[in-house]
Amino acid sequence: MQRPWLAQYPEGVPAEIPADRPGSLVELINDAFARYADRTAYVCLGKSMTFAQTAKLSSAVAVWLQGLGLPRGARVAIMMPNVLQYMVCATAILRAGYVVVNVNPLYTPRELTHQLVDSGAQAIFILENFATTLQKVLPQTQVEHIVVTSMGDLLGGLKGAVVNLVVRHVKKMVPPYSLPKAIPFKQVLQAGAGKTPTLPDTRPDDTAFLQYTGGTTGLAKGAILTHDNIISNILQNALWSVPLFGQAGTGAQLTTVSALPLYHIFALTGCGMYGIYAGMRNLLIPNPRDIPAFIKALRETPVNIFPAVNTLFNALVNHPEFSKVDMSGLKLSLGGGMAIQKAVAEKWKAATGCHVLEAYGLSETSPGATINPVTSTEYNGTIGLPIPSTEVAILGEDDQPVPIGQPGEIAIRGPQVMPGYWNMPDETAKVMTPDGFFKTGDIGIMDEQGYTRIVDRKKDMILVSGFNVYPNEIEGLVAQHPGVLEVAAVGVPDEHSGEVVKLFVVKKDPNLTEAELKQYCHDNLTGYKRPRHIEFRDELPKTNVGKILRRALRDEPAKEQRKAA
Numbered sequence: 001m002q003r004p005w006l007a008q009y010p011e012g013v014p015a016e017i018p019a020d021r022p023g024s025l026v027e028l029i030n031d032a033f034a035r036y037a038d039r040t041a042y043v044c045l046g047k048s049m050t051f052a053q054t055a056k057l058s059s060a061v062a063v064w065l066q067g068l069g070l071p072r073g074a075r076v077a078i079m080m081p082n083v084l085q086y087m088v089c090a091t092a093i094l095r096a097g098y099v100v101v102n103v104n105p106l107y108t109p110r111e112l113t114h115q116l117v118d119s120g121a122q123a124i125f126i127l128e129n130f131a132t133t134l135q136k137v138l139p140q141t142q143v144e145h146i147v148v149t150s151m152g153d154l155l156g157g158l159k160g161a162v163v164n165l166v167v168r169h170v171k172k173m174v175p176p177y178s179l180p181k182a183i184p185f186k187q188v189l190q191a192g193a194g195k196t197p198t199l200p201d202t203r204p205d206d207t208a209f210l211q212y213t214g215g216t217t218g219l220a221k222g223a224i225l226t227h228d229n230i231i232s233n234i235l236q237n238a239l240w241s242v243p244l245f246g247q248a249g250t251g252a253q254l255t256t257v258s259a260l261p262l263y264h265i266f267a268l269t270g271c272g273m274y275g276i277y278a279g280m281r282n283l284l285i286p287n288p289r290d291i292p293a294f295i296k297a298l299r300e301t302p303v304n305i306f307p308a309v310n311t312l313f314n315a316l317v318n319h320p321e322f323s324k325v326d327m328s329g330l331k332l333s334l335g336g337g338m339a340i341q342k343a344v345a346e347k348w349k350a351a352t353g354c355h356v357l358e359a360y361g362l363s364e365t366s367p368g369a370t371i372n373p374v375t376s377t378e379y380n381g382t383i384g385l386p387i388p389s390t391e392v393a394i395l396g397e398d399d400q401p402v403p404i405g406q407p408g409e410i411a412i413r414g415p416q417v418m419p420g421y422w423n424m425p426d427e428t429a430k431v432m433t434p435d436g437f438f439k440t441g442d443i444g445i446m447d448e449q450g451y452t453r454i455v456d457r458k459k460d461m462i463l464v465s466g467f468n469v470y471p472n473e474i475e476g477l478v479a480q481h482p483g484v485l486e487v488a489a490v491g492v493p494d495e496h497s498g499e500v501v502k503l504f505v506v507k508k509d510p511n512l513t514e515a516e517l518k519q520y521c522h523d524n525l526t527g528y529k530r531p532r533h534i535e536f537r538d539e540l541p542k543t544n545v546g547k548i549l550r551r552a553l554r555d556e557p558a559k560e561q562r563k564a565a
Contacts, residue, residue: 001393001401005385005450010243010375017235017389017415024202024227025094028234029276032249033058036279039253043301044084044284045163047155051279054088057154060192061092067191068123068145072097072200075119075210077143078263079103079112079134080127082284084154085185086262087272089125094208097200101210101222102263104544105129109136111220116141119210119222119422125149125185129167131177138179149185150174151286204228210422211265211363222422223363232415233269233366234277236387244331244374248278255281255329256305257298259288259312264545265367266336270307280305288312288546291319298325306330306354309337310344311486311546313356317347318485318508327352332374334359336367338547339454339472343480345379358383360454364431364438366416370452381476382451383444390414391437394446399433407455410444411437443470460550462491462499464528469501471550474521474529481520483509488540490554492533500532504540504553512536 006015022028033055041051065076076093078100080086093100101119103112105127112133116124123145126134131148138146151167152160168174208227212220238248245254256275260267262284275282283301285294295316302325308316313335316322333348335356349355357374360383361367370392372384386392393401394408402408417438420428431439443461444452456470463469474489485508491499505517514534521530541552 001391003386003391003450004404004448005392008373008385008449008451010373012242013239013373014388017232017239021228021235022231023204024206025208025230025273026097026200026202026227028231028273029058029091029095032276032279035249039279040281041276042084042087042282042284044082044286045151045155045159046300047084047159049084049154054091057088057189058091058095059195059197060189061089062096062197063192063195064188065092065096065098065123066197070098070122073099073207074123075099075101075121077101077103077116077119077121077124077126079105079107079124079130080149080263081105081286082258082262082267083127083149083151083286084284085125085127085149086284087276087282088154090262090272091276092197094202095197095200097202099207099210102212102268104261104263106544107133109133113137113140115212115220115222116143118220119212123147127151128174128177131179131182132175135177135179144181146179146182147185147188148179148182153185202227204231205419209268211268213363221424221427223418224420224422225363225366225418229366229416229418230269230273232389233368234274236389236414236416237270237274237368238278240371240387241332241374253279253281254304255283255301256307257283257285257303259285259294259308260337260545265363266307266309266361266545269366269368270334291315292321295319295321295325302326302329304329305332305334307334307336309546310335310340311338311542311548313340313348314344314486317344317351322351327354330354333357334371336360337545339476340379341476341479342379342381343476349379355379360384360452362438362440364418364440365412365414366418368416369412369414372451380451382447382453384452385450386412386414390416392446392450392452393437394444394452395433395437395439399439404446404448407443407445409458410440410442410452410454412440413437460490462489462501464491464499464501465497467528469529474501474503474525474531477524478503478505478517478521481512481517483507483512483516486540486548488548488550488553489531490550492554494532497528501529502533502535503531504535504537506537506540 037052152163209225210222258271333356336359345356359371361369370384391413393411396402471489478487486506488504492502494500541549
């Protein structure tokens with residue numbers, strides 16, 4: 001196929017990643033732990049940990065895991081936010097030869113049951129704050145081994161004790177639970193202390209992670225991500241960054257921030273695994289919704305790389321204390337997970353001097369697929385170019401490529417694309433073409449240079465009297481109104497036109513009125529795109545990653561009708 005994007009690659013970025021690459025994440029992790037031993041690997045709640053210290057703790061956990069006698073390829077779950085224990089456990093599971101199952105710690109019992117049963121996880125590492133949820137579902141799962149950790153376990157004696165006291169008794173963040181078979185995390189560390197795990201026979205196509213999709217379209221599906229999928233994406237990220245940072249791991253140590261949860265694919269690969277490969281210092285933020293605490297951490301540990309979603313960039317630039325953070329060292333702001341709105345991008349650049357580089361990917365693509373060149377200096381509203389060894393096709397309804405400039409479904413092929421969904425061959429068949437392209441469900445347009453612009457997801461498209469209306473366009477415009485903080489656009493039923501646009505808006509200016517906003521839309525949008533209804537809210541429903549849940553807003557009228565009936 002034609003690859004017009006290659007002509008746009010900055011100098012120093014190759015078209016392909018090397019064929020000679022690490023054979024497994026075990027090899028990559030062990031090499032990085034040795035190479036960067038003396039560097040600081042993680043900073044969390046004021047506590048620093050070197051790569052050597054991480055390696056020692058990870059080895060202890062891996063030895064304990066191997067002593068359980070689990071079969072090759074056994075699934076081991078992690079259910080915790082961004083704390084030091086997360087990276088210790090994730091690397092330990094891989095180094096022991098097992099598969100990491102990332103679990104959202106805020107899952108409801110129903111969601112947790114589905115993921116543990118579907119994955120067949122036999123062991124779990126869990127933060128005590130969420131143990132009560134596990135207790136409710138444990139009898140329905142195959143989990144035999146439970147390790148419970150607390151916020152302060154790796155923060156050191158006095159500091160750890162104080163943090164645990166505050167979490168348990170002051171903030172009361174640990175609901176009562178009873179898990180008689182559970183083992184304390186510190187006991188696991190003692191059991192494997194000073195020992196080296198047996199090197200597993202891990203192959204490139206072995207599963208490394210079961211990464212469950214958000215589940216906003218139904219039951220969450222487990223994307224099978226192999227060792228080579230993740231390694232490929234790490235190398236793709238590293239090569240793409242060469243014009244900005246040089247070869248990964250060389251020069252001064254870089255600091256990245258993990259504000260997005262590490263159990264989510266964006267942070268898992270882009271911060272966690274890439275950070276290990278490149279020897280970065282990683283600032284872990286356990287709760288990014290606590291903006292004052294987040295800002296305090298940024299003031300104490302300045303960062304060079306800032307991956308985030310639109311809502312997080314927006315929340316920070318609108319907080320008065322953010323102006324006190326020294327962002328002079330910031331070299332790369334990476335936006336993904338949802339569309340970056342122009343208004344937010346402009347505010348972020350004004351506040352930090354660093355523009356937001358928009359990227360695109362999914363759980364099924366490990367996640368990176370397209371990124372704007374790191375040499376770009378302005379927001380351009382596109383998701384960038386396909387990264388090395390990656391092909392992007394825009395497909396029509398017949399799964400054949402459409403002409404340049406025409407909208408169609410974005411499809412991706414490359415070494416980072418999953419082999420399929422866990423135990424769901426039918427679902428895999430729906431999204432994979434015979435020639436290996438993954439169909440994303442996102443509608444995009446590619447220009448002659450190879451830049452792609454997303455116009456929306458298939459299912460979010462609003463049909464007004466036969467005209468397609470894309471929520472991203474409406475939201476992007478309304479977000480530029482000075483009185484608007486956040487906005488979501490959805491389609492609601494209408495007896496005349498089938499559907500009409502409805503806006504849900506969080507005000508920045510308390511004096512903003514519906515009439516004023518409707519006039520603004522009237523002035524900037526053609527008739528069928530103008531919102532018929534506007535509802536002001538104090539907040540909008542979001543996923544843990546901060547993505548606004550349009551579906552939850554769209555489904556509300558149906559729920560109200562069911563209640564009335």
